[in-house]
Amino acid sequence: MGAFADNPALYSATMNVNFSESDRLFSDVSFMLYDIDIGSVWQDRVSIIGFSSNGEIAPEFTIENTDYVEQVDNYTLDGIKNSSNDVDTSNVLVSFSSSISGFHLIFTDGDDIESSIDPSSHGIGIGDIYYTQEPNDVPEPASTLGLLVLGIIGLYSRLKTRRSY
Secondary structure, X not given: OOOOOOOOOOOEEEEEEEOOOOOOOEEEEEEEEEOOOEOOOOXXXXXXXXXXXXXXXXXXXXXXXXXXXXXXXXXXXXXXXXXXXXXXXOOEEEEOOOOEOEEEEEEEEOOOOOOOOOHHHOOOEEOOOEEEEOOOOOOOHHHHHHHHHHHHHHHHHHHHHHHOO
């Protein structure tokens, strides 16, 4: 997991989302992150990376207010100003422009805190995950059976027509 291997944190939580156990992909994946901010003894840092059989996929971040949240790199957001939990100023829309089969989200402390870190009072919110399931390349069994029945009827009709000559 290239983007996360360099900076493990003492206090962190990881959320792994796998949409499917197969290699099936999902498009238009998006969700909201709420309350990415900073306090006197904590700083919210969120790293997100999508994945598919082709490798790692960076998310796209739409930051509500860049005075409160900054994008550190292709995968990481830091809270840079304190925000109340009930306002939109520190919210971020996360989306993926490429199809993915899942993603990892790591919530941890940022590195802008000079004093001792106390993670007991910080947290973020994660909204509903929206996505579009891409069509399966394998036909459904009922449609395969229907095609087989039509083929048998067509063959029977053709044989019947030949016998009548």
